[in-house]
Amino acid sequence: MTLTPAPTRNTALPLLDTEVLRTFVVIAESGSFTRAAEQVFRTPSALSMQIKRLEETLGQRLFLREARRVKLTPEGEVLLSYGRRLLKLNEEAVTQFLAPSLEGTVRFGTPDDVGSRILPGVLAKFARSHPAVQVDVVVGRSVDMLERLDRGELDLVLVTSGNQGVQSDRGEIVHTEPLVWACLDGGIAVQRTPLPLALANQGCAWRSMALSALDRSGLAYRIAYTSENCAGQEAALLADLAVAPLPLSMVRAPLREMNNEAGLPPLGEYQVLMIHGTAAGSASEVLAGHVVDAFRGLR
Template identity: 75%
Template sequence: MTLSSPSVNRRTLPLLDTDVLRMFVAIADSGSFTQAARQVYRTPSALSMQVKRLEETLGQALFVREARRVRLTPEGEVLLSYGRRLLKLNEEAVTQFLAPPLEGTVCFGTPDDVGSRILPRVLAQFARSHPAVQVNVVVGRSVDMVELLAQEELDLILLTAGYDALTEERGEIVHSEPLVWAGLEGGSAVRRSPLPLALANHGCAWRSMALSALDQQGLPYRIAYSSENCTAQEAALLSDLAVAPFPHSMVRSPLRKLGAESGLPTLGDYQIMMIRRAGAGAASEALAGHVKDAFQALR
């Protein structure tokens, strides 16, 4: 799907205003003209008028207006992707010329399952925006990330929410998605009893959510495969040795989501949290912003 036609004379194409794009993204994220208006300090009627003009400019309906909220049309989804990228590129360009250059070192910690999905893109974009900042990355268990942050050896960490109440008070939720059961397409592991599981060790939120759900339903299970590394857990699934709780976005062919027909309990949503070290500095805050943007782009 595309918002433009090859027959359009490119020399006459209109330019998209960044302020209007910012309003559009705010509406898309909040699902409400009223909430978005508060964020961008405009009235809902002003936003509605800007969106109407934008739709006329592009010749496409961008939102479906419902009773209590608005949602994007397929064309709106396409524009949202472009809008985020254009706003980010605009920010990088302005930062390059107007913002004082950031220098120093940021120490960033993340579990393997969390960082692998966003880390390459985040580090590449951050290096372009802030070439004088050195980023050191530590990949490990959530429990180790929290300890290193407490010792001030890390400036910024990601971990799965639910680690402990004290940690959650200091953190900020940056991503949420369903946790689902995954197994090999056409595999037999899901039909075995006791149910063979591939899990991380104690302290993993996915493990706790899965075992709690199985216990509540009274399903017998055994830990057939233990590893802190998601790639190793995925290998157990690909070999049809076990099933495992995985974020929905990580279930890729030949693995599949095991639905209600499997008889397995639902697991609910899991959340990713970001925690900053107090006083870590401007470079750390800038990297935190890039991390949040990367997760937002996954939605």
């Protein structure tokens, strides 16, 4: 492909098309023209033509086509950073003029171990687009969040399915993830009998899933450590004092996932549900949309 040299300083610089930039970012993030085409509802050939014109405009090759995926060139990596920022700025500008002006307060409840993964990004984005809305965040157990929602004290809550009192068909499923057994890599806690466990307090979905699976398997265990959140569980794992059930995405070195060791039963998947209060208003609905987008970005 012959690429046009970049314009000189005396030449008017071309403007980048926002839709083409969005296509470029989706391809870069998915690693595939085919997968990107499914997301933007166009054909792979149409996306290929867009990228070809973009490469000609910039005078740089942006992608390397490999057997089963595409890979960014160094120039493509630079454009990806610019593209994300430009799209974000475009969204903020359009929202400023076209989105309805929102005011008031949204009372948002979430379990710590779930909300902490998305809250910083969600709150920052929501504050930029709707600065007049106050967001009150309450952190606690899923069962407590649900009770407060039913009493009208909260407008929007996240809960994990599997808890007592949490019905999986009551809310919208916004995230699904495998729950796995975790331990210290190279540790010996898994070899102890009965098996020492580090669990969250009662009311945690991960705790109830783990205990139910162990009881069905007949494996001997003891609850050695409990904590309000998974930070305490991780501390026990790092000290090689116990094993624990954790979401797969939270198992990071020096921890590791345990695969069929010591007869440990599989735990399956847990779900994060988003439930709206009966009196939730427009601001709550907008915040809910940001929450859904944030979880989608975790997949």
